[in-house]
Amino acid sequence: MTQLRGLEGKVVLITGAGRGQGANHARGFADAGCDVVALDICKDIPELYDCATGADLALTVEQVEERGRRGLGIECDVRDEDAVEDAVEQAIGAFGRIDVLVNNAGMAALDSIQDMRRTVLDAVIDTNLKGPMLVAKHVVPGMMARRAGNIVNISSAVTGNGNSMLSHYVASKYGVIGLTKAWATELAELGINVNAIAPATIEPGEGHGSGMVRGLAASLGMEPMEAYRMWNEVGNLPGEKWAAQMQDITDACLFLASDNARLVTGHVLYVDGGQATK
Numbered sequence: 001m002t003q004l005r006g007l008e009g010k011v012v013l014i015t016g017a018g019r020g021q022g023a024n025h026a027r028g029f030a031d032a033g034c035d036v037v038a039l040d041i042c043k044d045i046p047e048l049y050d051c052a053t054g055a056d057l058a059l060t061v062e063q064v065e066e067r068g069r070r071g072l073g074i075e076c077d078v079r080d081e082d083a084v085e086d087a088v089e090q091a092i093g094a095f096g097r098i099d100v101l102v103n104n105a106g107m108a109a110l111d112s113i114q115d116m117r118r119t120v121l122d123a124v125i126d127t128n129l130k131g132p133m134l135v136a137k138h139v140v141p142g143m144m145a146r147r148a149g150n151i152v153n154i155s156s157a158v159t160g161n162g163n164s165m166l167s168h169y170v171a172s173k174y175g176v177i178g179l180t181k182a183w184a185t186e187l188a189e190l191g192i193n194v195n196a197i198a199p200a201t202i203e204p205g206e207g208h209g210s211g212m213v214r215g216l217a218a219s220l221g222m223e224p225m226e227a228y229r230m231w232n233e234v235g236n237l238p239g240e241k242w243a244a245q246m247q248d249i250t251d252a253c254l255f256l257a258s259d260n261a262r263l264v265t266g267h268v269l270y271v272d273g274g275q276a277t278k
C-alpha cells in the first residue's frame with residue numbers, strides 16, 4: 001500500500017496554528033502520528049483583521065491530543081525574536097527536538113501603493129517575511145546538530161499572477177520563496193529539506209476556521225463566501241473543482257514533510273488549481 005512514510009513520531013512546530021490552515025495542519029500531522037507544538041500570537045495586531053485567540057490555540061492543542069498525540073500551545077508573536085527564542089526553548093524542553101518546522105503564520109491587508117498604512121506595511125512584512133526568518137534562526141541549529149530536518153514555508157499563489165491592493169503581501173510571499181531557495185542551498189549539505197507551498201484562495205471558515213478571506217472580505221464590506229467566490233472567479237481556472245480548501249494545503253504539507261519527498265528541496269509547490277498557468 002502506498003502511504004506517506006517517516007512522519008510517525010516526528011515533532012512538528014507550526015506557527016499561526018491557533019486557527020485556520022495552521023490548525024488544520026496540526027490535526028493532519030497528529031493524524032499522521034506526530035507531536036505538535038502550536039504557536040500563535042493570540043492577540044490582535046492594530047489596523048489588521050482579528051487574529052486567533054488563546055481559546056482558539058487551546059482548541060488546536062485539544063484536537064491534537066484527541067488524536068492520541070502530544071500537543072503544546074505557546075503564545076508567541078513571530079515578529080518578536082525574544083519571544084521566538086523562548087518558544088523554541090520551551091518546545092525543545094518539552095519534546096526534546098523539532099523535526100519539522102511549518103512557517104505558516106501570515107496576515108494580509110488591502111492597501112493601495114499611495115495609501116499604504118505604515119503600521120500595516122510593517123505588520124505584514126514583519127509577520128510574513130521576517131517571522132519565518134526569526135523562527136528558522138532558532139529552530140535550525142537543532143536540525144543542523146542532528147543533520148536532519150524539514151522546513152515547509154507557506155507562500156501564496158499571489159506569486160503566480162500578482163494582485164492589486166496587496167503589494168505588501170505579494171512582496172512578502174515572493175520573499176518567502178527567496179528564503180526557501182536560499183535556505184535549501186545553505187542547508188543542503190546537512191540533509192535538511194526546505195520547500196514552500198503556494199496556496200490558492202482558501203475557503204473561509206468561522207471562528208477556528210481560516211480567517212484570512214473572512215478578514216479581507218470584512219474590509220470590503222462583503223460576506224466571506226461572496227469574496228471567496230469573487231476571488232475564485234478572478235484567479236482560478238474555470239471549473240468548480242479548482243476551489244481550494246484547507247485540506248488541500250495540509251495534504252501538500254504532509255507530503256513535503258514526509259520521506260516520500262526526500263529528494264524534493266528548494267521547490268515551490270503551487271497548490272492553486274493551475275492558476276499560475278494563467
Ligand SMILES: NC(=O)c1ccc[n+]([C@@H]2O[C@H](COP(=O)([O-])OP(=O)(O)OC[C@H]3O[C@@H](n4cnc5c(N)ncnc54)[C@H](O)[C@@H]3O)[C@@H](O)[C@H]2O)c1
Pocket residue numbers: 015016017018019020021022039040041042043050051052053076077078079104105106107108127131154155156157198199200201202203209210211212213
Ligand atoms: N487564506 C487564503 O486564502 C490564503 C491563500 C494563500 C496563502 N495563505 C497563507 O496561509 C497561511 C495561513 O492563513 P489562513 O488562511 O489560515 O489565515 P488565518 O488568518 O486563519 O491564520 C493565520 C494565523 O496566524 C496567526 N498570526 C498572525 N500574525 C501572527 C504573528 N505575528 N505571530 C504569530 N501568529 C500570527 C493568526 O492569529 C492566525 O491564527 C498564511 O501564511 C497566509 O498568508 C492564505
